[in-house]
Amino acid sequence: MLAGKEYHVSASIGVSTYPDDADDVQTLLKNADIAMYRAKEQGRNMFQFYAAQMNVHSVERLALESGLRRAVERNELVLHYQPVVDMRSGRIAGMEALVRWQHPEKGLIPPDTFIQIAEETGLIVSIGEWVLRTACEAQHAWEKSIGQPVRIAVNLSPRQFVIGDLLKSVTRIIHQTGCNASCLELEITESLVMHNRERAVALITQFKELGVSVAIDDFGTGYSSLAYLKRFPIDSLKIDRSFIVDIPGDADNAAITQAIIAMAHNLKLRVIAEGVETLEQFTFLRDHGCDEIQGFYFSRPLPEAQATALLQKSFLNKS
């Protein structure tokens, strides 16, 4: 118990044995350390024995880790923006900011490769701030050049949600960038909400007071507890790509998708389908009342200049 709150502690253990894994103290400890990191990667609260091939993996990882530390300072991170399209008007309703790492040797690295490392090392706090600031700047610039509000969605990872003062940093960044708070949507995942229920309710409520909206990302892959949907003051649901990928052919996923849309509407939530790639998927979603779609069918994530051009085209043609 700390200051009246209950905290749970778990242990991750790495094991290396003498003389199989090494015959000096330093190497034994180093190998135990590597095995311990593997135990954390595998979900924590467990043990792992050292295996020689972990070393290869860990050297690669160390290189990524130290590169990532410098990536923010060296301006190697970039945001791409993927349009979210309104089904009824056919117009762009907003953009989702997706981070990439422009690595000097390895080229463009997707977020799946480094967000987890950023999380484990705590670097996610500074990366997350940079993402939020850059996305808010883009929102401000777009609204100015187009003359109409443009929504921007920003992903938050679990660690950002738990450590640091997220509310303070969101508030500060909105003020500093001139971003229209009512156009900012923060995307969080189900598991994040479920692991920190009390904090989640408090934070989401405070975001709403700022005018910022909150979406549940990758909906349907986590707990999918319907009770929390009612309790949390969220604005929208993004149906996970895994359900969309084989509709309308797969009867189960088609039924699940339909059910999510109906349920969200009953709860007065906006529904967005992710990963829409084909006309068949698009038609199915439109016929079942899905509000917005996002996916390669309309556009891949684009570098800022191209995203700006697409926005201008969408707003000028159809306004």
Ligand code: C2E
């Ligand atoms: P997400 O938030 O669910 O983002 C959607 C992902 O699906 C993006 O991958 C996007 O490129 C991809 N996608 C969009 N449409 C299609 C489609 O039609 N077909 C297919 N196959 N894929 C599609 P990306 O950019 O690689 O991002 C992956 C994940 O990394 C994101 O999933 C998000 O969870 C995380 N992420 C991205 N940027 C950030 C960030 O700034 N902060 C944090 N914490 N996480 C981020």
Ligand code: MG
């Ligand atoms: Mg997202």
Ligand code: MG
């Ligand atoms: Mg998603």
